[in-house]
Amino acid sequence: MRRQVPLLLTAIVGFVYIIQFFVPHKPFNIIEHLFTDWILIIAACAIWLGVLNLLKLSSEKVYKRAKDWPYALVIICGFFMITVAGFFFSGGRAFQESGTAFDYIYVNIFTPLSATMFALLAFFVASASYRAFRARTFEATLLLLAGFFVMLGRVPVGDLMTSWLPQGYRLSDLAGWIMMVPNMAGQRAIMIGIALGIMSTSLRVILGIERTITGGE
């Protein structure tokens, strides 16, 4: 029950999705639609699971007065603030409409917090460029030069610096060439490599060779 059922489920669902690609007609399209809805419901429950787990851990921290427990309380309060607003003060299904309590929290609390959290990376990218971006080897030099030219070539100042060169030979043209030729070649190789990897892993999962999801080796 613990091992066989998950393997069987994986195989059945996997084959249904493969077959419906080639035969998008009854009954496979109907089964696929149904399975898709089921997966979405499972995915929603998985997200709820994560959220409930977070609440459980935070509550335990507050209850035990563990280190930094006031911040765990902030997590709980933040959660209830938006959930109560979303469920009870935002008009039900139209909860995301402009002007609802949910939208207010989204615009004035969620947006600045999430946007600034990611914006901080700008500082760390600059710091990392200074400390770790070294032309130690030929490969590292290639990486550095490509980054260097793309960075300058993709902003107007790059063209300003090379305005004395004829059109077609300026930094923006060089950056464009890097993106459209060597970068595209490299990305293509990566893309094909990943595709082959995903295909082989998918096949292993569907055929039950890959068993880590069932808790096996």
Place this chain on the structure above:
Amino acid sequence: MKFFEKLMSIDRRVIFLFVGVALIVPLFLDIEQTIEITPEVQTLYDAFMELPPGSKVLMAFDYDPPSAPELQPQAITGLRLCFDRNLKVIIIGLWPMGPMQANLALETVFSEENYFDKEPIYGVDYVNLGYSPGNELVIQRMGSSIPATFPRDFRGTSIEEIPLMRGIVNFSNFDYVFNLSAGYPGTVEWVQFAVDRFHARMGAANTAVQAPLVYPYIGTGQLTGLSGGMKGAAEFEKLTGFIGKGTKFMLSQSFAHMIVVFFIIIGNLAYFVTRGREEKKTG
């Protein structure tokens, strides 16, 4: 030599300060910059311009607030272009925050003077169908039935009551798909399903982080146009003639890139000087 050793161990907060100043100061400067148009953005613009009035454009907002500085200007420009050319816009999102970002973009567009007397009508000229969970599975299902995938719009109105949605069954009813993407699910999935499986014609606006990854799709023709990051936004704005934040922020962007390049040069200089000294010492 001591100077370079000190430079190697500089406090990171000094670097942070330089970055901050490099980004803030240009916001107060008024220097005109020449924005060169890349072929990818030109193709995107041309794809919009080739559409006859009344064509239906599906705009997929697959991003969240952190990516908004890059993608919101492109969304606003895309919407303006569509409304100005009388193209019908159908908005959806594979990211839950996407349709909310779309509403913010619409608010910005409609707050402009041009739209005071001829504001596009909701349900007739544009509609926001909201978010549907399921990532790429949503695109797959849209290929067979859009009404089944989005039975209600963002406001909870049944799709049957929306005039613009009459006769729209699947991708064959859209003349162009414009995807604004910040990651997964996004442009890669739209190409895999909407373009390759259901033969939609599609262009994309991506965050700069994601743009290099989708360049191979331009080479194959799977993508008809690509606008990457703030620079892409500035180019798109220049082509359409609607000058917005993409153009406004280009000066700060230039300064930011220069400061990073400056740090790379200084860092390498200090590294090579101090390494040479160490090699001499060890003999």
Place this chain on the structure above:
Amino acid sequence: MDSVFSHTIAAILTIGIISFLYKDNPLYKFCESLFIGVSAGYWFVQQYYANLLPKLFDNLGITKLVGAENAPEGALQALFLEGRLDDNLLYLIAGVLGVMMLLRLSPKIGWIARWPLAFTVGSSAGLYFITYFQSNAMSQLEHTILPLNSFNNLVLIVGTVTGIIYFYFSKEHKGVFGGAAKVGIYFLMITFGASFGYTVMSRMSLLIGRIDFLFGTWLGLVK
């Protein structure tokens, strides 16, 4: 509510996060915790309205059962009021699978969550097997077969082929094969460099957005 008040809240939270650059501090920790809590709540509400309500509760008729206005009739109403088996009754299975997923919280029967997990893994495997083959493998290979009539085409072909050779680890990278793999590394390095350049562009753009909010939207200093 007054926009000045709203913008001030947003600005305080923005500054709170930025304050981490100086050093870790209570204001940053508060903002970080608030972000975690609000994000969790956001997803909780979002998944309910976007997913569970229309797909599970509406289809089964639970929404109607609890007395919600304008709720559609579902499978349970069909079964108990009309005495017929509705197709939507199959959504009960999804409900059970969802509950199984939530049982992961219980250490004793947490293993049951592997069933719904297997369901989702199977779907991804089946879906990706075909799409990656079509869009990312075949389509890219097809467009790499180019006429050798220009320098760019030559670079594109050499870069793609040697890049793929580098990813082939079943044969030792020696001799001609090793040389080709080495060229592949050079192309990959240029690719990573280009990606780095674009990453810098992206991160700086995000920061410019926040600075514009502080100095423009909030303080009104930037037009």
